[in-house]
Amino acid sequence: MQELLxxxxxxxxxxxxxxxxxxxxxxxxxxxxxxxxxxxxxHSRILRTIATLYTxxxxxxxxxxxxxxLYFGGQIIVNQLSYNVNxxxxxxxxxxxxxxxxxxxxxxxxxxxxxxxxxxxxxFILGAYMTETFRGAILSIPKGQIEAANAYGMSQNKIFYxxxxxxxxRHALPGxxxxxxxxxxxxxxxxxxxxxxxxxxxxxxxxxxQQPFLxxxxxxxxxLFFTAISNIYLKKLETKxxxxxx
Amino acid sequence: MNFTIIINEYQLYLTGLWxxxxxxxxxxxxxxxxxxxxxxxxxxxxxxIRLPISAYIYFFRGTPLLIQLFIIYYGSxxxxxxxxxxxxxxxxNAWFCALLAFTLNTGAxxxxxxxxxxxxxxxxEIEAAKAYGMSPLQILRRxxxxxxxxxxxxxxxxxxxxxxxxxxxxxxxxxxDITGAxxxxxxxYYAPVEAFxxxxxxxxxxxxxxxxxxxxxxKHLQI
Numbered sequence: 175m176q177e178l179l180x181x182x183x184x185x186x187x188x189x190x191x192x193x194x195x196x197x198x199x200x201x202x203x204x205x206x207x208x209x210x211x212x213x214x215x216x217h218s219r220i221l222r223t224i225a226t227l228y229t230x231x232x233x234x235x236x237x238x239x240x241x242x243x244l245y246f247g248g249q250i251i252v253n254q255l256s257y258n259v260n261x262x263x264x265x266x267x268x269x270x271x272x273x274x275x276x277x278x279x280x281x282x283x284x285x286x287x288x289x290x291x292x293x294x295x296x297x298f299i300l301g302a303y304m305t306e307t308f309r310g311a312i313l314s315i316p317k318g319q320i321e322a323a324n325a326y327g328m329s330q331n332k333i334f335y336x337x338x339x340x341x342x343x344r345h346a347l348p349g350x351x352x353x354x355x356x357x358x359x360x361x362x363x364x365x366x367x368x369x370x371x372x373x374x375x376x377x378x379x380x381x382x383x384q385q386p387f388l389x390x391x392x393x394x395x396x397x398l399f400f401t402a403i404s405n406i407y408l409k410k411l412e413t414k415x416x417x418x419x420x
Numbered sequence: 421m422n423f424t425i426i427i428n429e430y431q432l433y434l435t436g437l438w439x440x441x442x443x444x445x446x447x448x449x450x451x452x453x454x455x456x457x458x459x460x461x462x463x464x465x466x467x468x469i470r471l472p473i474s475a476y477i478y479f480f481r482g483t484p485l486l487i488q489l490f491i492i493y494y495g496s497x498x499x500x501x502x503x504x505x506x507x508x509x510x511x512x513n514a515w516f517c518a519l520l521a522f523t524l525n526t527g528a529x530x531x532x533x534x535x536x537x538x539x540x541x542x543x544x545e546i547e548a549a550k551a552y553g554m555s556p557l558q559i560l561r562r563x564x565x566x567x568x569x570x571x572x573x574x575x576x577x578x579x580x581x582x583x584x585x586x587x588x589x590x591x592x593x594x595x596x597d598i599t600g601a602x603x604x605x606x607x608x609y610y611a612p613v614e615a616f617x618x619x620x621x622x623x624x625x626x627x628x629x630x631x632x633x634x635x636x637x638x639k640h641l642q643i
Contacts, residue, residue, distance in 0.1 A: 212620065234623065234627040235623050236623055237585065237588075237603070242602070242603075243612065243617060243620060246606065247612040247613035250613060318423075373490075376490075384492075387497075391491060393487055394488070397484060398482045401482040401483075
């Protein structure tokens with residue numbers, strides 16, 4: 175137990191990292207999900223295809239693989255890309271002006287941190303799940319209301335934030351809640367790419383104290399605590415929105 | 421991009437695919453054996469049956485699978501009792517720990533599906549079957565079981581896909597599944613894009629095949 179106290183400070187820091195990753199990736203997931211849902215319901219075939227490809231591929235590949243691909247592979251691709259762009263610009267300028275000196279217009283080395291890779295991947299993955307939630311919620315809005323808004327002469331933007339959005343959120347809330355719980359548990363994977371979250375702290379602590387069970391079970395209970403709090407809060411949110419409907 | 425590496429190492433990926441397949445199939449099968457009784461007795465009136473089952477389901481659904489795997493694989497080494505018992509031979513094995521963690525995890529999720537299906541059982545159908553003079557076994561075989569399977573299938577197919585995806589973390593504890601193979605190839609050639617996108621393709625194929633099979637099955641069961 176003494177070991178747990180010694181590491182409590184680090185564990186709390188790790189928990190804070192977990193919360194940060196969860197909240198930032200939730201934001202990305204919500205934005206992506208909303209955009210992709212609108213794209214799926216749009217008239218443009220290109221947008222529909224892109225959104226369908228996005229949701230199908232992301233939902234067919236494990237989160238861990240995507241994370242490793244982005245963290246290790248993304249680094250190479252981004253750097254290769256920025257190198258090629260630099261090369262292209264410089265060649266172009268040299269062809270026009272012999273006195274031109276080579277200059278890196280884009281940084282030659284871009285570092286993708288585990289923090290960024292974790293947040294982006296989790297946001298990207300959950301965004302695909304959010305898409306389905308939002309799509310269902312948008313479809314549940316009665317067509318007549320949108321037609322009525324049109325008849326009142328509201329612009330498309332106005333219709334979206336006055337009529338569609340508030341109702342959509344009400345229908346989407348249970349789905350968003352479920353996705354949030356999934357997201358929270360997915361954050362454990364960021365420890366694999368080296369981010370100092372709760373799991374990584376527990377891993378390091380159990381290595382040096384030889385008490386892996388103690389640390390892992392503690393982290394498990396912290397996750398249970400987060401889930402329980404989320405459940406309470408989500409219930410409150412849902413009742414609040416149903417009251418507004420009446 | 422140099423995909424000749426992958427072609428040279430295709431055997432590694434094939435063994436990985438095979439490991440993933442049997443690991444997932446066995447844990448799903450064993451998980452189902454836990455889930456059915458757990459799902460049935462979760463709504464039991466006896467507190468001593470209901471509470472442990474609820475605690476089990478709550479714990480395994482509320483914590484990440486990665487942590488569950490670490491508790492079993494690394495955590496078990498802390499207990500002197502476990503180390504000196506016969507079960508230690510198994511707990512030392514990475515594949516046994518993965519199988520145990522996956523089984524317990526899918527068991528908890530599936531139990532919740534089973535419970536939902538039982539709670540939503542149409543009473544009228546069973547009463548009608550009773551009125552026809554069917555025995556309880558006949559009712560189970562002819563009415564409630566086919567009906568329950570039909571209603572549980574969409575949720576269960578999601579669980580199966582979820583399990584295929586979660587099984588990727590087996591690669592972290594040295595198991596040579598698809599992820600493990602990709603990690604080895606990446607380590608050997610430092611070719612993360614090629615190694616992991618191949619793994620992603622394999623998982624994608626696995627997912628689509630599973631979806632296809634379940635869709636066919638659902639169609640087959642439709643009245």
